[in-house]
Amino acid sequence: MLVIMKDHASASDIQQVVDPLAEVGAEAHLSRADIKTIIGVIGDREVRYSLELGGLPGVEQVIRVLTPYKLVSDPEHARCDGPQSLTTTAFAELMEDIAARAALEGKVPGGVL
Numbered sequence: 001m002l003v004i005m006k007d008h009a010s011a012s013d014i015q016q017v018v019d020p021l022a023e024v025g026a027e028a029h030l031s032r033a034d035i036k037t038i039i040g041v042i043g044d045r046e047v048r049y050s051l052e053l054g055g056l057p058g059v060e061q062v063i064r065v066l067t068p069y070k071l072v073s074d075p076e077h078a079r080c081d082g083p084q085s086l087t088t089t090a091f092a093e094l095m096e097d098i099a100a101r102a103a104l105e106g107k108v109p110g111g112v113l
Helices: 011-023 045-050 088-104
Strands: 002-005 027-032 037-042 059-063
Touching: 002 011, 011 027, 011 037
Parallel strands: none
Antiparallel strands: 002 037, 002 059, 027 037
């Protein structure tokens, strides 16, 4: 599930989404940019979908992700290999480099949504 917050949502609004997720054992992964915050939610589908997050302050939209994307992030089931592949370690190093470069420019990795 993805929770799209309204432009410039406050920290309080974001926390009002994250807290109920934690209470039911779901994980919230925040992606923040200058204007927009998106919360990726991982956990039991039925429990996640039972929460009424769409009516909370600061929430613009709740998107249910119905297609299972777990295989994409599992190296054992990757559908791409060879010289263009990126190992977990190389990816982590790349992300650190991107974050450092973004910080130098006062930006957030991922850009503005």
